[in-house]
Every structure is written in C-alpha cells, then in structure tokens.
Amino acid sequence: MRLTDTQRQTIQNIVTDELGPGVSVKLFGSRLDDAARGGDIDLFIELDEPVKHPAQLAARLSVRITRAMYGRKVDVLLSAPNLSEQAIHRLAREQGVFV
Numbered sequence: 001m002r003l004t005d006t007q008r009q010t011i012q013n014i015v016t017d018e019l020g021p022g023v024s025v026k027l028f029g030s031r032l033d034d035a036a037r038g039g040d041i042d043l044f045i046e047l048d049e050p051v052k053h054p055a056q057l058a059a060r061l062s063v064r065i066t067r068a069m070y071g072r073k074v075d076v077l078l079s080a081p082n083l084s085e086q087a088i089h090r091l092a093r094e095q096g097v098f099v
Contacts, residue, residue, distance in 0.1 A: 002031045008099045010068045026096030040073035044092035050082035
C-alpha cells in the first residue's frame with residue numbers, strides 16, 4: 001500500500017469527521033501496488049445507513065482529502081443501502097485494503 005501511516009490517519013480522521021465512527025474505508029486501485037509510481041488515491045467507503053446526497057458527499061470527501069494530501073487526486077466510491085451496486089463496488093470490496 002502506497003500510503004504513509006500519517007496519510008492513512010488523515011483519511012480516517014476526515015471520514016470520521018464527515019460520517020462518524022465505524023465507517024469502513026478501503027484503498028483500492030493502483031495505490032495497492034507497491035511497485036507502481038504515481039496515481040490517484042481510490043477510496044471505497046461503505047455506510048450502513050442510506051445517503052441522502054451521495055454525489056455531494058463523495059465530492060466533499062474528495063476535496064477535503066485532496067487538500068490534505070497536498071493536491072493528490074482522490075476518487076471516492078460510496079456504498080450504501082440506497083445506492084445501486086455496480087461491478088466497481090464488488091471489485092473495491094474484494095480487493096480493497098482497510099485504511
């Protein structure tokens with residue numbers, strides 16, 4: 001995993017600030033490959049409760065984390081009971097690593 005402990009903690013702090021404790025956050029995508037270089041940060045966030053405005057929430061999390069990562073692009077994929085499941089959700093759930 002190509003995130004430092006400080007970066008992982010920062011991500012957790014921001015997600016907890018926005019959504020409360022106990023939310024699952026996983027890193028997936030190219031940042032899991034220790035041999036690779038560069039790339040954005042792909043985060044999969046699973047919630048137990050429905051989300052009223054998922055696009056706004058994902059955008060807000062992405063911006064806050066991007067700023068905390070000094071401009072590194074961050075993509076946020078949300079999973080919640082009221083959101084449709086796509087193939088990318090299954091991939092992120094299966095291959096993702098907890099932050």
